[in-house]
Amino acid sequence: MQFIQAVARYNAEKFDKKTLENDKYAQTHLLPFIGDLSLEQINMNTLWPFIHHRLLSVKNATINRELEVVRCILNLAHKEWQCLDSVPFVRMLKEPPPRVRFLTHSEADRLLLALPHHLQPVIQYALATGCRRGEILNLEWSRVDRRRKVAWLDHGTTKNGAARGIPLNRDAMIALEMSRSRNARWVFTYLNEPMVGIGSAFKKALKRAEINNFRFHDLRHTWASWHVMAGTPLYDLMTLGGWKTMDCVQRYAHLAPEHLATAACRIERVDYSHCS
Incomplete structure (x- = not known):
C-alpha cells in the first residue's frame, strides 16, 4: 500500500x-x-x-x-489493517522545554483594565477557571448551574474529548454576572452575538497594558501557575484543568519548591544532640 x-x-x-x-x-x-x-x-x-x-x-x-x-x-x-509486517522506526526531533509564560497579579490587573468592555468577562473567566478559548466562547447558559456554582463542558467542546465540570469561584461568578443580560443562549457575546474572533482586540489590550510575549492560551498557564504557587497539589490541578496525565502539569512543579522542602522535612526525626 x-x-x-x-x-x-x-x-x-x-x-x-x-x-x-x-x-x-x-x-x-x-x-x-x-x-x-x-x-x-x-x-x-x-x-x-x-x-x-x-x-x-x-x-x-x-x-x-x-x-x-x-x-x-x-x-x-x-x-488494524494488517498490511504492514512491522512498523518502521520514526524518530521525533528534539524539542525545547515547554513554554510557560504567565502573568503576575499586577500584570493581570493591568490587562483587565486595558480590555474593551465586552472582553473583560472573557479574560476574567479564563483567569479564574483555566478554560481554553473554545471552551469559553462556546459556553451556553444551559450549561451553567449558578446555584451549585458549576459550569459543565460536554465532550464536544473539550480538547481531550472528555466532559468535565468546572468549579466556579467568586471571580468566575462575577465574570458570568457581567455577561448575564447580553444573550439568552450564549454566555460571552459581542453585540448580542456569540464571539468568533477576539485576537485583534486582545492584542491591542496587551499593547496598552505593556505586556509582551503573551498569547491567549497563556491565560491557562497563568491560572495553573497561580494555583501551584498558592499550594494546589499537582494531582488536583490535573483534575481541575482536564488534563489526562501528570506529564502535562509537571511543567508547573518548579513554581512551588517550598512544597518539596516541606516534603523533605517530613523525615526529620533523628536527634543529633548526642553527637556533639
Missing part, C-alpha cells in the same frame, strides 16, 4: 473529527515527499528530505506533530 492510499483510508476512518483538519494540513506537507512510497519504504532515510525542507520554515515541534501523523498511520497499517 502506498502512503497516499493509507492517508485516504486514515482520513475516512478517523473517529476524532476534531483533529482531522490538523492532520490533513500535515498531510499536505508530507505527501509531496512520501506520498508515492510504499509503507515499507518509509523510514528515517526516506523521511529526511521532508524533515530538511520543513526545518527551513518551522520549528521542531511542528515537524514532530506532522511526523506523528506518519507514526499513527504506520501503526494502524500494522495493527
